[in-house]
Amino acid sequence: MTTFAVQWVFNTDPEVRLANLDAHRAYIRGLAAEGKVWLGGPVDEAKGALVIYSVAGRAELDELLAADPYTTGGVITQTTIQEWNAVAGSLLPYISGNA
DSSP: OEEEEEEEEEOSOHHHHHHHHHHHHHHHHHHHHTTSEEEEEEETTTTEEEEEEEESOHHHHHHHHHHSHHHHTTOEEEEEEEEOOOOSSTTHHHHHTOO
């Protein structure tokens, strides 16, 4: 599995974000239940978000991002994707499966 840190910048119209919020949260929670999203949430007073994904590779990540209601609903205006290798921290045993 490959881990990615995905950072989004949101549309400046809060109504667009709020109109898609429930569907987006349900989608992300579904991915979390599948083990594909480790952590996620808004940053910078809900001007964007940071989500940590664990997926087979970049192709799967791209598919998941394209299907997110925040993408299809026009909420996300900018996406930054970085492959991430977690090597330290109190959550590491849970992430690595050695808890």
